[in-house]
Ligand SMILES: Nc1ncnc2c1ncn2[C@@H]1O[C@H](COP(=O)(O)OP(=O)(O)O)[C@@H](O)[C@H]1O
């Protein structure tokens with residue numbers, strides 16, 4: 338089944354793609370291109386996915402695959418003067434791509450929040466942590482400063498900041514990296530977002546703090562029933578948190594499935610590579626057996642055919658199709674979509690006999 342048919346199916350045959358979906362978040366054929374002096378950078382090129390409340394989608398791919406551009410697109414944060422954005426992003430029945438900046442701002446404030454890798458970039462250095470949470474809270478809640486301050490202290494306590502009634506008056510630089518990340522989560526959650534986008538939220542943190550932050554997100558999700566998009570280059574980070582995983586390569590989706598399928602029955606050679614290069618505590622770095630050789634492609638001139646073909650050890654098994662014909666995303670098994678020319682039976686054989694035993 339090709340991309341078009343997939344769309345037709347989800348759209349219930351609606352002409353023009355204008356019908357509102359039933360999913361809480363639905364992204365349809367999203368494209369985000371940047372015209373530059375060197376050429377058109379196709380950072381996101383035909384991405385489609387869905388997410389329900391209370392569920393988590395992991396978007397995984399190497400650096401430069403278009404993950405952050407996607408998340409900024411969902412938040413409606415690209416400047417239309419230097420980005421060409423097309424497709425549809427439906428959030429709770431409202432379409433974002435075609436909305437005015439004012440409408441998007443209102444929607445963002447009410448429904449969405451984002452956690453970045455580097456909290457310092459989104460916290461103001463000259464205001465106390467507490468004041469920033471108070472301001473964020475009061476934008477959407479008509480309450481006195483005193484009530485908002487109590488709420489800020491409460492939120493800081495809930496994200497695990499010790500002595501929150503004292504730390505509320507600290508400045509961001511007085512917090513450690515992990516504490517700052519927690520404070521940013523408190524700030525993001527202080528307006529009860531229905532959609533939380535976490536872009537590499539734990540990349541800069543050590544393993545223990547990383548695990549604590551992921552636990553925290555899981556608890557808060559249970560409490561607020563938020564939908565979460567967790568963006569990472571490391572499949573390990575989303576193994577326990579995500580319900581579904583979308584693997585991106587060169588601005589496109591190459592595999593999209595339930596987390597169990599991605600870890601136990603992956604069907605794309607690039608996903609095999611990501612699994613093989615996952616850091617493992619029980620194994621020395623040098624013992625990782627299947628690192629992906631080569632570098633990610635330029636998004637101005639993607640390789641012809643399958644964008645992964647220069648790095649794929651199976652590209653020659655397809656009578657040259659890997660070099661000439663771009664594989665469409667197909668639903669090979671219920672809810673399991675993959676873009677690769679390899680025959681399904683051959684792929685299962687390779688996974689079972691060659692890849693899985695080495696992981
Ligand atoms: N404003 C922009 N203008 C031109 N190219 C951009 C712009 N923003 C991002 N890109 C390019 O888009 C590609 C994807 O970037 P990004 O989404 O940040 O990757 P990831 O988050 O997966 O590491 C990169 O090659 C990046 O250089």
Ligand code: SF4
Nearest residue numbers: 643646649659677678
């Ligand atoms: S289409 Fe060819 S190059 Fe691309 S992942 Fe499949 S086998 Fe490898």
Ligand SMILES: [Mg+2]
Nearest residue numbers: 404405406536
């Ligand atoms: Mg990024």
